[in-house]
Amino acid sequence: MNSGSSADLSLPATYPGGVNQFRSDGSLRHLLTLEGVPTSMIIGLLDTAQGFVRKIGKQRPALSQALHGVTVANLFTEPSTRTRVSFELAAKRLGADVVNLELQLSSRVKGESMLDTVCTLEALHVDVLVIRESEPGVLALVANNVAPHVSVLSAGEAHISHPTQGLLDALTVRQYKKRFDNLAIAIVGDIQHSRVARSAYQVFRALGVPDLRIVAPPALMPKPDEFTGCSRHATLKAGLKDADVVMMLRIQKERMTHASLPDADRYFSKYGLTPERLAVAKPDAIVMHPQPMNRGIEIASDVADGTQSVIRDQVSNGVAVRMAVLQTVMERVTAE
């Protein structure tokens, strides 16, 4: 699956449902997963995104009319204010019209209802569907059935994929570390349930990061056939040793009530990132978090707000990356 252009990526293709994200000329049409996206295209998206980056508080945001006349629909079936606003601003700053839809679809007829909704949006001349979805496979179903002129972008899918998050994480790392082929990157937390971790893994693999690590309590580790090539660590001390990048994940409190998991205090005492624990990483290591944070659970405020934190950059890069993706998938449309 995912077209022949995935040759340069050695990952097993596990994206559920299967989807061809490319047009026949090889250009990007959908973005549901970073799996199978050629490294050259990932780098191209990062370069385009970098062109949209403006210093927070020093410069006005990048504005263009590249998407004038284009309609973007944000279709969220689970609430996510931050990601929705990020996509909304990205589209507006490119001159697009944006409509927001919050859908509660009963799960029994979800796929079907989603397809009918999408069919409606197509007929309304919506060009881009930005979809957040808690059920794996619905996005592929949509992308595989949507009219040829429509692009589908994932704004987060179940525990599976969050490709624009992966790209913004990569962009942030590149801004601070310049290259990827000499980095040690540790991803810490609830790896098993994390779409952020999966997309980060995919993008960093594609970009040639040699030392990728996942750090989690045993109950939150993914199955052995996932995250192949990553070293696995049960303690921060081992996992963060000489790391260049420390990516913390949000821990779902619901998960901690589960019997096999410690409570919040005990989680923090073992896996919370404190300045002391961070000290085992390289002195210039950067700390990342996809937000929203549980301060005092997975991360200490000292670290979240400290000099090594690049969490703010991640957010800012998020708009730039989404502008780049929107502009890229609409390039042919707006050129007409």
Add this chain to the structure above:
Amino acid sequence: MNSGSSADLSLPATYPGGVNQFRSDGSLRHLLTLEGVPTSMIIGLLDTAQGFVRKIGKQRPALSQALHGVTVANLFTEPSTRTRVSFELAAKRLGADVVNLELQLSSRVKGESMLDTVCTLEALHVDVLVIRESEPGVLALVANNVAPHVSVLSAGEAHISHPTQGLLDALTVRQYKKRFDNLAIAIVGDIQHSRVARSAYQVFRALGVPDLRIVAPPALMPKPDEFTGCSRHATLKAGLKDADVVMMLRIQKERMTHASLPDADRYFSKYGLTPERLAVAKPDAIVMHPQPMNRGIEIASDVADGTQSVIRDQVSNGVAVRMAVLQTVMERVTAE
């Protein structure tokens, strides 16, 4: 009621509350019901709408700045993502500013609260109020009390009226059948509770459709003094015979739990539109549905997605019709 210009329409005036939809020069100011709208004006709206139609997936949507500086408020007291988005895009593509309001008004003081809200919106220089309302009569109350510069458009009112749906249905029929004066149109389903059916009936009567039929189980038939001039049929076989147009309605599942009604499976077995049942209509009959569909209840997926289905066109025509209505009621304002 409904002004003297309703002379060319032989319907009894039943719109609750009574409302004059026209300015003193005869131009359209409000659109709450198609009752009393002169046939010439309906045709004018369809012509204007046709000018806004663009082929889905082949052409960019129509864009203009005709409503630059105009403010449209979508005021929905029951959720309706599709219709709200359709009005929102129609307004935005004409260059208007759009604000969305979702109001939960306690029913005890609904009319009063609605009038105060409307008064607020007037004072905010809102020009057009697009209102969806589950209680009959509230829209007329608003239209009768709103400031002279404000237009009120119905986005669906109780079981009473859904005029832009009626217009988009008429536009769709015209695109496929060219003329109305030789057509047999069957409306099928829960006629009694359907605003879609009522507005369709009104528009097709006004446009001179000679053979109008309603098809429903006895429990869902309207009272004898409504839908006058329509033939009534208890079976699809009788009602669809040689029809040019088959309009399916959405069945409310709540209604089926009612004792006198069959359950979903039994409804489908008797009134669901299957390819076999459609075969008694003319070979080039078109199939319509206002959406959202209950696939497998009132319509089989084979039919919904089949070659005779024009459901997608209906959606697309919806934006065009709403652009036409918005532009028409604002014509005098924007000409100033």
Add this chain to the structure above:
Amino acid sequence: MNSGSSADLSLPATYPGGVNQFRSDGSLRHLLTLEGVPTSMIIGLLDTAQGFVRKIGKQRPALSQALHGVTVANLFTEPSTRTRVSFELAAKRLGADVVNLELQLSSRVKGESMLDTVCTLEALHVDVLVIRESEPGVLALVANNVAPHVSVLSAGEAHISHPTQGLLDALTVRQYKKRFDNLAIAIVGDIQHSRVARSAYQVFRALGVPDLRIVAPPALMPKPDEFTGCSRHATLKAGLKDADVVMMLRIQKERMTHASLPDADRYFSKYGLTPERLAVAKPDAIVMHPQPMNRGIEIASDVADGTQSVIRDQVSNGVAVRMAVLQTVMERVTAE
């Protein structure tokens, strides 16, 4: 607190949390409270707002591109359709991009979550945060921690402050009464819990109103150290005697269930504003209400819709005032 420029205002500085609303050059950066805002600046805001006023139903709204490229986020943690729409239209009519966020933050981590959300919005290049907040002090926390390029505007904070409401009330009074230094203004209702009353008190004090009165049942009177300089009255008859302006407040029905308070009927019989009671005020007295009204509880419909009511003007002035505040706090940004 509130910078040295508050010298010309004799109020005790009671705004919780403490905040400096001014830039080092004395220009307005935040607007959380009218406390400490120099009278000259208040008059300047009223003058700017007056320039944006257009006659309802006679003139098109004022439009400009002064805020082109500026992003305004409406961050509401309690629902308020009217104020949100007023700010939204004010921003759009100045050419800004607007995003709406509705946040439900658990109260345990509210301040913290709010700061993280605000930090996210900063990084998204949001320039103005318009915040409505039920918990006192959260706005000051935000303003004191926000990046230097961001302005924070209150859209209502707990029972503490509603500064744009105060300004629109002052603008409305000025339009009808021309000057402030000869007025008797009575504020009537649940003074104790009212942010509207507090901001009105502050603005009218700053503008030199000599005769300020508060009228309430004992249970709804504020503590003696608040509203200093106001006369206090237990009856409308005493409080409204020869008043030029009667400001009615919304009574929260929840409050009336409290033991020490009368029920709705008894409240109306004692404190509801009827034409008869209004008659003790000056013949040309104006009647104000911040909306939404409880007709028949704090105000009779005869009065709300009567010739002395200027409630509509208040709403319309609200957009003008918010345009003025937005333009003022962004002046330096957009001049760059």
